[in-house]
Amino acid sequence: MKKNKLDNSIKEKFSERTIEPSVSAWERLSVKLDEQPNQNKKSWFSYIGYAASVLVLISVGIYTFSEGEHAPTKKQIIVEENRDTTSIQNKVEQHFNAISNEKAIVKSEKGVKKQKNKLIGAKNIHKKTMALKDKRLVLARNGSLLKENLISKNKEKIRNVKIKENIPIIIPIRQEFKNKTSKKQHINRRITVDADDLLFAVTNSSMEFEQKDAKQIMSRKEMLKSIKIELKKSNLKVNPEIILSEVERTINNDIFQNNFLKSLKKRISNITSAIASRND
Amino acid sequence: MHHEKLLIKKAIDNNKDAQQQLFTRFSPKMLGVCRQYVKDAHHAEDLLLQGFLKVFINLHKFKYEGSFEGWIRRIVVNTCISYLRKKNRIVLSDEDFVFNDVAAESLENTAVEDIQKLIDKLPEGYKIVFNLFAIEGYKHSEIAELLGVSESTSKSQLFKARRLLQDNYYKMNKTIHEKK
Numbered sequence: 001m002k003k004n005k006l007d008n009s010i011k012e013k014f015s016e017r018t019i020e021p022s023v024s025a026w027e028r029l030s031v032k033l034d035e036q037p038n039q040n041k042k043s044w045f046s047y048i049g050y051a052a053s054v055l056v057l058i059s060v061g062i063y064t065f066s067e068g069e070h071a072p073t074k075k076q077i078i079v080e081e082n083r084d085t086t087s088i089q090n091k092v093e094q095h096f097n098a099i100s101n102e103k104a105i106v107k108s109e110k111g112v113k114k115q116k117n118k119l120i121g122a123k124n125i126h127k128k129t130m131a132l133k134d135k136r137l138v139l140a141r142n143g144s145l146l147k148e149n150l151i152s153k154n155k156e157k158i159r160n161v162k163i164k165e166n167i168p169i170i171i172p173i174r175q176e177f178k179n180k181t182s183k184k185q186h187i188n189r190r191i192t193v194d195a196d197d198l199l200f201a202v203t204n205s206s207m208e209f210e211q212k213d214a215k216q217i218m219s220r221k222e223m224l225k226s227i228k229i230e231l232k233k234s235n236l237k238v239n240p241e242i243i244l245s246e247v248e249r250t251i252n253n254d255i256f257q258n259n260f261l262k263s264l265k266k267r268i269s270n271i272t273s274a275i276a277s278r279n280d
Numbered sequence: 281m282h283h284e285k286l287l288i289k290k291a292i293d294n295n296k297d298a299q300q301q302l303f304t305r306f307s308p309k310m311l312g313v314c315r316q317y318v319k320d321a322h323h324a325e326d327l328l329l330q331g332f333l334k335v336f337i338n339l340h341k342f343k344y345e346g347s348f349e350g351w352i353r354r355i356v357v358n359t360c361i362s363y364l365r366k367k368n369r370i371v372l373s374d375e376d377f378v379f380n381d382v383a384a385e386s387l388e389n390t391a392v393e394d395i396q397k398l399i400d401k402l403p404e405g406y407k408i409v410f411n412l413f414a415i416e417g418y419k420h421s422e423i424a425e426l427l428g429v430s431e432s433t434s435k436s437q438l439f440k441a442r443r444l445l446q447d448n449y450y451k452m453n454k455t456i457h458e459k460k
Contacts, residue, residue: 007414013392018308
């Protein structure tokens with residue numbers, strides 16, 4: 001499209017045209033120009049602010065996410081700890097149960113083994129001794145010398161049988177008593193001696209506990225021996241196992257255990273006096 | 281020329297005197313340009329100030345390759361067009377018109393302000409295209425790009441502006457003769 005004459009003439013006229021702006025034009029423009037750098041500064045500061053806020057948000061996000069990652073592990077740890085405590089409790093309970101079972105097993109094993117091995121061979125002899133015991137008791141009640149002589153004769157017979165059969169005669173009887181007394185002891189221990197036994201069981205291994213139990217059994221044998229000796233001295237025909245079991249009932253403290261022999265002697269003397277008074 | 285360059289450099293460094301000198305030198309011509317596009321003088325002055333604000337903000341971008349006046353003029357024209365585009369949607373029709381040579385010859389003897397009055401009577405779209413093409417020397421491709429229209433639309437707008445301007449010129453001459 002070519003420019004025609006009209007366009008050219010108009011262009012020439014407008015190219016030279018000037019219109020003077022108002023007096024306040026420059027002042028208005030200068031005000032706008034003064035505002036402009038401030039706006040730039042503001043924008044610069046605002047950009048810095050935006051950048052800082054973004055950095056803060058990112059850092060907070062990273063911190064929280066990192067915490068969030070750790071939190072579940074902590075929870076897991078807590079759960080694991082709970083599991084540990086329960087397992088410890090279970091272990092403790094098992095240990096306690098195991099101790100009682102061990103006791104029972106030890107005693108029962110001992111009892112059963114001894115009963116199996118020794119009772120079978122000595123059944124007949126045991127019957128004889130039981131009959132003699134009954135006879136002894138009857139004679140003791142009547143208090144006749146003749147019967148005492150008979151008892152002494154029977155005693156001699158028993159002694160002869162003992163000599164012949166050696167240990168199997170005595171052991172079955174003791175074993176029976178042991179079984180009975182062990183049950184009683186077991187019950188008593190549950191009530192009285194549990195604290196010490198449990199403490200010992202917890203603090204020491206099962207083997208050590210068994211050894212301790214064995215020592216106690218051994219000490220009990222010694223006690224029976226000493227009771228027998230005392231009974232022989234006093235010429236009384238009373239079962240030493242019964243006396244021992246009665247004494248054991250009364251002994252709950254270590255103080256009594258220390259003065260065991262004294263209390264045993266007292267008990268025997270009481271029994272003798274009671275029997276004597278009964279005869280009178 | 282050297283003085284103008286020095287002033288520009290000082291204006292870039294926010295020298296108020298230099299900025300004022302540049303404004304006082306180029307603002308009358310630029311206000312005339314604004315007046316071509318906007319009928320109201322106050323409105324035109326507002327556009328002038330907006331244009332000069334852009335000039336001083338982007339002064340460091342000037343590469344001294346063309347004339348400084350042309351660079352300022354271009355900024356001012358763009359400011360006016362962007363304002364008009366925001367204010368009124370420029371309606372451009374596809375009508376065609378060929379300017380009468382007789383009318384052109386008679387228009388040469390007419391005063392600038394009378395021609396301005398004729399241009400003011402043109403619709404917005406016609407006026408912009410006519411100003412850009414006839415007075416500012418823009419090509420149709422440039423006008424099309426500037427206004428966001430096709431090149432053919434710019435051409436048709438120019439023809440339509442010319443026809444209306446000629447009609448208005450005849451009407452104006454008639455009234456003058458009738459008064460005489």
